[in-house]
Amino acid sequence: GQSLEQPSEVTAVEGAIVQINCTYQTSGFYGLSWYQQHDGGAPTFLSYNGLDGLEETGRFSSFLSRSDSYGYLLLQELQMKDSASYFCASHTDKLIFGTGTRLQVFP
């Protein structure tokens, strides 16, 4: 089957760094994306890894290791507005989403 596993919840304080892990089992895989979704909102694209290694976009970085079927999203200098759900999604000919990680940032 096709599946992506993420921790269900992560908590942190403002200014901290958090890492959200994602392990996947998907056929026809060629990349991993990360999306942010606030309650009641639509998923918003954050980052994409098509090759192994680290991609950095401002406060957010994402990593992929194809040999380990593993990726992570790193959020730095956390802000209250970062409280949201974060989904990893594997690219096949469509997106297959993980179950999501709810991040709560406390002051």
Next chain:
Amino acid sequence: DTGVSQNPRHKITKRGQNVTFRCDPISEHNRLYWYRQTLGQGPEFLTYFQNEAQLEKSRLLSDRFSAERPKGSFSTLEIQRTEQGDSAMYLCASSPRTPQGETQYFGPGTRLLVL
């Protein structure tokens, strides 16, 4: 055109009724996707189009569901004889060319409640 739009944003219907949702993708995008999301879960793929051709349908898409994209621009998703289990957020996304390395941009979604 600043993004993907969906209408209506909310729909409440009684069990057994038919409903139709519309999605207008970003104008230069030729791929259009429909997903369904229930509370606490990630979006689940339903179907996608490349231009007007429907290339794949998930087995989640029962015969009560039909999607069209007649001119390769906007798309409609119809649910016939709605059931309470159809209550969910229906998301539309579009991407340019192929999805390899191409970001999918999501619309705000249509939230369906079947009573």
